[in-house]
Amino acid sequence: MCTSCSWARDFSTSTNGSGHERLPFSATDLRATLEMTETTFPSNAGPSILSVSRLCKDYSGTQAVDGVSFSVGPHEILGLLGPNGAGKTTTINMILGVLEPSSGAIAIDGCDLARRRRQALERTNFAAVYAPLPGNLTVSQNLRVFGMLYGVRHLHERMDAVMRQFDLLRFRDTKCGVLSSGEQTRVELAKAMLNQPRLLLLDEPTASLDPATARDIRAAIREFAQQTGVGVLWTSHNMAEVAAVCHRVLFMSRGRILLEGDPRTLPAAHGHATLEDLFIAVAREPLTLRRAQDEE
Amino acid sequence: MPVSLRRICALLLRQFYLLRGSPTRIVPLFSWVAIDIILWGFITRYLNSVSAARFNFVPAMLGAVLLWDFMARVMQGITTAFLEDVWSRNFLNLFASPLSVAEYLSGLVLISIATSAIGLAVMVGLATLVFGLSFFVYGSMLAALLLVLFLFGISLGIFGSALVLRFGPAAEWFIWPIPAFISPLACVFYPLATLPHWMQWLARLIPPSYVFEGMRGVLLHHKVAGSSLAIGSALAVFYLLVMARGFTSVYRHAVRTGLIARYAAETVT
Numbered sequence: 402m403c404t405s406c407s408w409a410r411d412f413s414t415s416t417n418g419s420g421h422e423r424l425p426f427s428a429t430d431l432r433a434t435l436e437m438t439e440t441t442f443p444s445n446a447g448p449s450i451l452s453v454s455r456l457c458k459d460y461s462g463t464q465a466v467d468g469v470s471f472s473v474g475p476h477e478i479l480g481l482l483g484p485n486g487a488g489k490t491t492t493i494n495m496i497l498g499v500l501e502p503s504s505g506a507i508a509i510d511g512c513d514l515a516r517r518r519r520q521a522l523e524r525t526n527f528a529a530v531y532a533p534l535p536g537n538l539t540v541s542q543n544l545r546v547f548g549m550l551y552g553v554r555h556l557h558e559r560m561d562a563v564m565r566q567f568d569l570l571r572f573r574d575t576k577c578g579v580l581s582s583g584e585q586t587r588v589e590l591a592k593a594m595l596n597q598p599r600l601l602l603l604d605e606p607t608a609s610l611d612p613a614t615a616r617d618i619r620a621a622i623r624e625f626a627q628q629t630g631v632g633v634l635w636t637s638h639n640m641a642e643v644a645a646v647c648h649r650v651l652f653m654s655r656g657r658i659l660l661e662g663d664p665r666t667l668p669a670a671h672g673h674a675t676l677e678d679l680f681i682a683v684a685r686e687p688l689t690l691r692r693a694q695d696e697e
Numbered sequence: 698m699p700v701s702l703r704r705i706c707a708l709l710l711r712q713f714y715l716l717r718g719s720p721t722r723i724v725p726l727f728s729w730v731a732i733d734i735i736l737w738g739f740i741t742r743y744l745n746s747v748s749a750a751r752f753n754f755v756p757a758m759l760g761a762v763l764l765w766d767f768m769a770r771v772m773q774g775i776t777t778a779f780l781e782d783v784w785s786r787n788f789l790n791l792f793a794s795p796l797s798v799a800e801y802l803s804g805l806v807l808i809s810i811a812t813s814a815i816g817l818a819v820m821v822g823l824a825t826l827v828f829g830l831s832f833f834v835y836g837s838m839l840a841a842l843l844l845v846l847f848l849f850g851i852s853l854g855i856f857g858s859a860l861v862l863r864f865g866p867a868a869e870w871f872i873w874p875i876p877a878f879i880s881p882l883a884c885v886f887y888p889l890a891t892l893p894h895w896m897q898w899l900a901r902l903i904p905p906s907y908v909f910e911g912m913r914g915v916l917l918h919h920k921v922a923g924s925s926l927a928i929g930s931a932l933a934v935f936y937l938l939v940m941a942r943g944f945t946s947v948y949r950h951a952v953r954t955g956l957i958a959r960y961a962a963e964t965v966t
Contacts, residue, residue: 460955494958497793501953519795527793535711535785542714549707550794592790 450632456505467656473632480647484684529604536578551596563591582609708804727819738828774809775854848933
């Protein structure tokens with residue numbers, strides 16, 4: 402059994418039977434362990450947490466997303482990469498149900514988003530730099546309100562757990578608006594994990610964090626995925642981060658997926674030394690890559 | 698889709714947190730209506746002192762001001778709670794959660810009930826204790842009059858919120874004058890017959906005109922035409938349903954165009 406599955410098994414035995422009590426863990430303590438761990442995706446991951454099929458979004462003739470299909474499995478962290486305007490955030494917004502696709506289908510943990518929106522979104526959560534929590538509420542007030550919106554059971558215990566997990570206990574009565582951007586990001590991540598989602602969408606979650614905090618957060622998210630089986634869709638412009646965290650990446654450009662694969666082997670397979678070089682090539686020469694892909 | 702009371706209560710709790718920690722939100726709940734009651738209280742006293750007619754202006758005018766302000770407070774209870782989400786750019790967080798539009802609107806209505814009740818209590822206290830307004834003169838019809846105004850206030854609040862959702866944050870300035878726009882047709886201070894014929898037809902399309910005609914009927918003739926109030930009630934329910942449907946349509950448009958996700962953008966398309 403792979404490491405992550407073993408952790409998941411150990412974790413499941415540590416619950417109190419309700420499935421809602423989770424042992425808090427310190428990202429800092431886990432950092433060293435995670436750095437030694439291979440970023441390998443468990444082979445027995447099971448059915449998809451997220452299934453996106455032929456997704457399109459058309460804005461008055463401009464094709465923002467053009468026939469995108471992919472899936473995210475349990476325990477998997479999938480990187481969604483691409484230059485600005487590639488369609489990453491549009492795709493994430495459609496998965497969050499705040500943007501209606503022109504065509505295509507999205508299923509979250511087996512729930513069709515168009516038909517069973519509430520059930521699908523109860524299993525989902527997200528954090529994004531452009532969606533801060535209301536700054537006029539304190540950390541604990543925000544977590545309580547969003548915990549109720551997501552129908553979190555044993556909310557008080559869950560709030561304590563995520564605040565401990567992201568080192569927010571000392572800020573529990575502080576208004577979010579006066580926190581530093583890094584602290585606000587941690588609050589957003591705490592909210593994102595409050596309902597123990599099956600699918601976690603993270604749009605540049607470490608963009609405003611210092612390197613040390615970013616590394617802790619990456620470790621915490623990876624640990625969360627390994628322990629709980631959550632599927633994670635992660636966007637980032639930090640290629641080193643993507644290579645360290647993601648099991649698989651998708652390169653998007655002009656609304657289409659151009660490449661897909663393991664971030665550690667993909668660059669060499671396309672004649673580039675690093676993921677960043679490959680990213681730049683995709684950003685500058687998307688049509689060349691697309692033609693090559695079509696010929697294959 | 699089943700409505701979750703817990704999600705509705707989450708919105709109410711959010712508003713409670715905001716009010717609890719903010720005097721700038723609490724004071725407006727009663728300050729403007731208190732000023733209105735004091736101002737019109739003295740005006741009616743003056744009119745009573747100079748009028749040769751044996752007509753008591755206090756229940757006719759001060760009572761009318763109280764009812765009108767109640768409707769405006771109900772409307773503002775909805776729109777202010779909605780604007781809190783505009784000001785804090787919270788739509789993406791809210792509507793990416795399992796919250797439905799029906800639950801969101803229900804939450805706004807509950808918030809409005811709570812906040813308008815505070816305004817109403819202050820107005821009733823001032824009008825009764827300072828200016829001697831007795832609500833017994835309106836009889837049992839008072840509850841019906843208030844209910845029609847409450848329903849129409851909710852409709853106006855949803856209408857104002859839909860405007861802002863559709864046209865962007867700057868459209869906030871459309872909201873505040875809405876009661877003033879419709880006040881000439883509401884016949885708050887004068888009988889419907891005072892209006893020109895064509896305006897009477899327009900006035901008959903809005904529920905407050907039936908309420909204030911009914912109020913004057915009670916004061917002058919000690920009766921109110923039941924059919925008239927029934928029409929006012931039916932219109933109020935009709936507008937409520939239409940506005941709720943309209944808000945849902947605007948929300949769907951915002952989801953189709955991406956405005957919910959990027960609400961700061963002001964797009965009129």
